[in-house]
Amino acid sequence: MNEIPVLTIALLVPLLGAAIIMGLPATQDKWIKGTAATSTLVSLILSIAVLLAYDRAAGGMQFVETIPWIKDLGVNYALGVDGISIPMLLLTNLIGFSSIYASWNIADRVKEFFALLLILIAGVMGTFITTDLFIFFLFYEVVVIPIYLLVIMFGSTKRVSKEYAGMKLTIYLLIGSAFLLAGLIALFIQAQAISGVPSMDMAFLATLEYSTSFQIIVFAFMAFGFGTLLSMFPFHAWSPDGYAGAPTAVSMIHAGVLKKIGGYGLIRIALTILPAGAAVIAPIIAVLALGNIVYAAYICLSQKDLKYIVGYSSVSHMGYVLVGIAALNLISINGAVIMMFAHGVMAALFFAMIGNLYEKSHTRNIEDFGGLAHQMPKLTAGFMIAGLASLGLPGMVNFIGEFTIFVGAFGTYRVITILAISGIVFTALYVLRALGRMLFGPRNEKWDHLQDLKGVEMVPLVVLGLAIFMGGFLPFTLMDLITNGVRDLIAQIGMLQIGGLL
């Protein structure tokens, strides 16, 4: 229906940027950064355009592009977006754009850094806009390479070395993808056996009837694969160490969007194609999610390193997403999707602020600080916005996510949801204590030389802060879209439950 392949352009522009950067001389810092900033800006504008141009009345997959690729496997280069993928696409580009500015002060091996970063952004974007299972998996594998290189080349060593962190991140990603691949192959073979045609088209695969036992086994494989990526308890160990070791931009992208591929995949692939399997496995996911929410929130209370706090806190918040998905109803899945968006912008803002502070002070230990609000009021505002969003304050998009998930999940899992809601108390406790320790209290003369945010350093704060408030004040802007997508999905799998009545 569209003449211009918007999605392909959005996908290719960062790759083109990376190619240009590779061709530039390594000394041309300004040109390299400018290229990175421009290409991510183009993608961001295109994704906003997609958000606005998407025909909500019509619904379904739009901006569809299909080019046959591997006939024998039924693989097509197929792109398309609906109400679930558009928020993810937007999230990717909001964070991608901000991460360039959060890395503005990188001085060493600038060329390699930005080229890898752009490849990473394109890879993540690809997973969200494709409707072909094979392409999805391909992009998922593509992101592993830049992640590993960026962490070991540009990371930092604190509790664990950056090499350990990079290795851990990568191996977890690969283990997750191995299980995923096994699940995908089984699905492909079974689907071909049922329908007689090879296909990797997600929508087509979802129309077939698989046996329940098959669904359970394959769903379990996928739940493990995607769950690991989403740092589902007890497979979360990569997350805090990985973020701590990674450079700022990688932490932003990884916590902000990359791990959301796990949640997105669970909804888009596992749930849609294997609903009967989901019905059996979901309660297990819901119980494990409690491990995320409560256990990880508790651990945050004992942490001193800012990146560990946000790392564990992101493990904790993913628990809400998991509960939302596991409750298997329209409201809860709506909540899970908007929560992924909300957590993404919030975590990215947090990591951007931490990165900025670390760059200037060379420490991330909250006990080294105190009273930073005296010297750095703007940075303080950034930290407070991220922190308050994280504790689910109304007016911020994260509240919308939590509230919706709670309402949706409460109908399905009474006790689990009650325990999950207790997380709001612990989250508030660790967030306010850590930020209070660091930002408020008497002025610490030692940090008088620190400069507050200025110039391009403000970009992540403005862009991500705007997204947080927009989503919080005007939730219908995103939520109507998401409802659109989730409703189609649930109608397709025939499990429409509204709320859950007593």
Next chain:
Amino acid sequence: MYEFILPNAWLIAFLPFLASALIGLFLHRWPNLSAGLSIFSIGMAFLISIPIALAVFAEPGGAVYEFSVRWLSMPGLTVDMGLLLDPLTAVMLIVVTSIATLVQIYSLGYMEGDPGFASYFGYQSLFAASMLGLVMANNFGQMFVFWELVGICSYFLIGFWFGLDSAKNAAIKAFITNRVGDFGFLLGILFLQIIFGTLSFTALADKVPAFTNMAVLVPVAILLFFGPMGKSAQFPLHGWLPDAMEGPTPVSALIHAATMVAAGVYLVARAFFIFASVPQAMTVIAVVGGFTALFAATIAITQNDIKRILAYSTLSQLGYMMMAMGVGAMTAGMFHLMTHAFFKSLLFLGAGSVIHAMHEEQDIWKMGNLSRKMPITTWTFIIGALALSGIPPLSGFWSKDEILLAAYSSGHMGLYVLGAVVAFMTAFYMFRLIFTAFYGRNTHGEEKAHENSAVITVPLILLALAAILVGFVNSPLMHHVFGELVNSPLGINPHPSLAIMISSSLIAGAGILLAWLIYQKELISHEALRNKFSGLYRLVQNKYYIDEIYTRLGEVLVYGAAQAMFWFDIHVVNGIVDGIAFLTGKSGHTLRYTEDGQVQSYAMYMVAGVLILVVLAAVAVESAVL
């Protein structure tokens, strides 16, 4: 005229919000402009509130208008942003906007020269917007949104002097304690959504009374009450309010005495149709309120910090209001909320005037004889204290009397006696404060103090007039017009009793007299009394050591557990991961020896592998045949 203004009532909350956004984003470099804009916006909100209140009050029994816009909606869940304009809302609008305006004007003088002058007004405007959004909310979802927002404004304003560790900690304590209450509140809201499929007050008011499954409704009502317990600082979630006095005094007056802390009482009134349908919940409310009233009054007697005395007094009075709600007297509770808002904000602003004049001194024993130098502050403060003590015909007399009457006539004799005892203690501790700080032999105050400028004293005088006069609206002299408008069909409105009026006035008088004998005439030595009951005195003065108990419990249960879990995560969860990686590496080393380059050994492995496969295939075929 009313047709035009009513749907635009959202401006009441929006104007202060706009002011706060403008100050936060752009205007904070110009302090005076920020303050001016903030005061202008709240003043406009007050002016818009007046015709709205008149429109609502115009009809006998009060009119109800409702407007709403879609905010968050999907099949099965709808949260609107709406306006519910009824007499209850109208009263709150007038109370909040008028007191907020006076407090902000007062702040011009009180906060003069503070480096955070502009952001102070930004927060004040944000608070006003949130509070007004709260009182106009037409559903529980919106209520919760603004409920949390006033909480965060309170956090910012308590911690306004963020350079002080004490302010920072008090702010965190306030927010966390409220979060504990909100945890229950949110659960209650979720239950309502699941059971009734709506959060709208008007829709729920139709559905709840018809719902008879008490086994469900009792926990729901009690969970909902957790919210008011946190917000209105009822025992055992009371500890944050006295600490909240770390904030600037005008903040204490507006937020932590007159308006925000009363939101809990307001919520009980707003959702009275739920609570009143559940007798068990009403008992809980009455007992919690009564206990808080008594408990806090005892502490107030032993405190030496002028703001802390007033803070415990606020706790005690909030308990009074809750007790009224719990015995079914919704009108009396709301009436006391209104009169209390005026005289307690007057007392706090008076205390602020004293503190300002005494260069931040807050210990009443380091004051003394302030009346010589600060006549306006002294007289307005005394008016406030008389109103609070319940001396006729000041406002507190009418409202307190109604609460005692309600407790008595509804057959809650225990609560009536408790209320009378608290009334006595209230009069006593207020005049202990007055005789010590404003009169007496001690002359520290006289030496240092001076009367403040008009920007501080004029709000005091206006509030003093209100403290004298607002009580008449529910007196026989004005035919109980307040009660005609603000009431609930499920509530009780007993006939006034002269005996109760006289006895409660005498009780208050006795309290004042005793304070006069001890602290003015010094016929009874308070030092001797204190020494005689030193154990009890220390227990009470240290607030029954409840903070210490909480701190200790928190260290063990929260931080101890947190450390333990971190250990578990590093050594067990991570240990397993690293262990697997280690084993993989080791087995790689071991298996490497099989790659020895000898063709014979490869052939042997191959044969072994084929053999195994053959066996497996045989088994498979065998089982397939069977």
